[in-house]
Amino acid sequence: MQAFLRAPPFHGSYCLGWLTSRKTRVFGRSTLAFALYERGSATNYITRNKARKKLSLSLADFRRLCILKGIYPHEPKHKKKVNKGSTAPRTFYLLKDIRFLLHEPIVGKFREYKIFVRKLRKAYGKANWSGVERLRENKPAYKLDHIIKERYPTFIDALRDVDDSLSMCFLFCTFARTGKCHVQTIQLCRRLSVEWMNYIISSRSLKKVFLSIKGIYYQAEVLGQTITWIIPYQFAHDHPTDVDYRVMATFTEFYTTLLGFVNFRLYQTLNLVYPPKLDGQGEINLKSEFEEDYALDSESYTEKLSALSASLARMVPTVEEEETQLDHFPTEGEDLEKMEVRDKMEQEQNTQKKLFEGLKFFLNREVPRESLAFVIRCFGGQVSWDKSLCIGSTYDATDETITHHIVDRPSVDKQYINRYYIQPQWVYDSVNGKILLPVEEYFLGVTLPPHLSPFVEETEGDYVPPEKLKLMALQRGEKPQMEEDEEEEEEEEDEDDEEEDDQSEEEDEAEDEANLAEMEEKRSRGKKLSVKVTPGKVKAENRKRTAEEEKAEEKRLAIMMMKKREKYLYDKIMFGKKRNVREANKLAAKRKAHDDASKADKKKKKKKC
Structure with missing residues (x-):
């Protein structure tokens, strides 16, 4: 009680100074920092090393496990916060993904495999061959x-x-x-x-x-x-x-x-x-006499399958029946026009599937056999090649029913009249165009047209190459080749007409100069000139033009009434469209210059001839 009475009185300033002493302030900051990096989004991530130690796996096994399970690293939004204030480069994973991997049975198999390798190495070192054989028979395996x-x-x-x-x-x-x-x-x-x-x-x-x-x-x-x-x-x-x-x-x-x-x-x-399995063929006694030198007995069946020239066997043989045409009725909210478009697309797809039906192809030695055989068979065509090239040929080059002979060389020694000799690009271009293209541009030794990408879809304002326009015309059933010939003839006629017009213009200019000289002479002599006044005509109003002007005026007023944000977005859209138009015009100008140069070369060659 006396000790308590001797205690100094409580002073608020003294207590506050004790709380804010140097040691306590540093300790307080560390606790705040500790709390800052142990809550919120910082706790959702874990570094790769910590995740690897948590799973007790090596780096190679950890990477392998993440690939198999589809776990990928993530980039945190606040990387410095997740990295506890450090800016060192580290790989981060989501903590929930690593917890998901803790219960994966393959992790145990990885550990078993590590033990297996250790035992196998020890058995090899002791030359214990029976132990090595036993270990190999009991090698740990896993399924995915x-x-x-x-x-x-x-x-x-x-x-x-x-x-x-x-x-x-x-x-x-x-x-x-x-x-x-x-x-x-x-x-x-x-x-x-x-x-x-x-x-x-x-x-x-x-x-x-x-x-x-x-x-x-x-x-x-x-x-x-x-x-x-x-x-x-x-x-x-x-x-x-x-x-x-x-x-x-x-x-x-x-x-x-x-x-x-x-x-x-x-x-x-x-x-x-x-x-x-091949239709109508078993795995035994499949090789013929000329196929004995090209594959082993164990590999002949797989080689036949990989030749892609024969059809596959079915569980239940199918009976050929006539194709039934189903009646389509519009669903709720579907217009009649949409249904017609859908039917048209289905009809085009069915037509494309039968693109090469009834055609027989023969592949020369130098062409890519597997690719061409795959594409031709996908569209109903028959294909074969030389027996010495690969297993699986179905007919020889002397077969008179062959319609197309695909060659990738300037000329062929022996040619048949009843078949086309074409370059391989014709097959791919016909598939992409969904029609059988004219073979004249793909004959041997002919400069091939550009191979257009079918994955490019042009939108409004984009540059469309002339070859694409020609293909679209062929798809519509037009004959652009005849039109091109007519255009060339018209251009030649126009050039001749221009020359004649130039001559006639020169003559007219000479006559006009002579008339002006006569009028000046009469004027100088004081003679009256004959002046005629013709009545004017009322100009008819162009309704189409006035409607376009009204529409343009409405659009201009609508742009003026836009809000600031809407106007900004509209300007961005218009800037992108104008940029596309500029690029399209640039490409069109380059193509025009190229075409003009090629035409000039052709004319020079014609004049020399």
């Missing part, structure tokens, strides 16, 4: 079926994401069998890609083809979904050193599983046997 079902709940979801799978599988097909990637992976990718091409042929789903520098782009419509993929050219190439093939192999591991599921389901929709 559950991951496919997680990432793609429905089949349509998987079909929408199959573009990358196809491009990667077709790329791995072109790889050489080196140590960069496993031979089994290359063979699996080849098998799946051949299955896909055979399905596209059976369903006739191909719509567009484009030959580019990177490769050949294909676009097909499968179950209402537009799928685009690229196939590299069949050229020998070296593996680049700046590409991480382990990452590509991980993606391919996932893509092959996905494509296998998709192929199986698609084959079921067409009632086709899966794995695919």
